Amino acid sequence: MAKVKITQVKSGIGRPKNQKATLEALGLRKMNASRVVELNPVSEGMIRTVNHLLKVENLD
Numbered sequence: 592m593a594k595v596k597i598t599q600v601k602s603g604i605g606r607p608k609n610q611k612a613t614l615e616a617l618g619l620r621k622m623n624a625s626r627v628v629e630l631n632p633v634s635e636g637m638i639r640t641v642n643h644l645l646k647v648e649n650l651d
Contacts, residue, residue, distance in 0.1 A: 595627070596648045597617060601644040613637050
């Protein structure tokens with residue numbers, strides 16, 4: 592499976608509860624925090640939910 596590096600670039604403050612929970616589920620708790628996640632349908636959906644708060648980079 593492919594892997595992507597996700598970085599939180601905008602704050603979750605003032606966002607709907609489901610977006611805050613999605614950030615938490617992705618393992619992003621602070622600004623500029625990064626995680627490498629395996630790209631599967633579940634993680635793709637979570638990334639799509641909060642893509643306006645994230646920077647996504649493909650890893651080869």
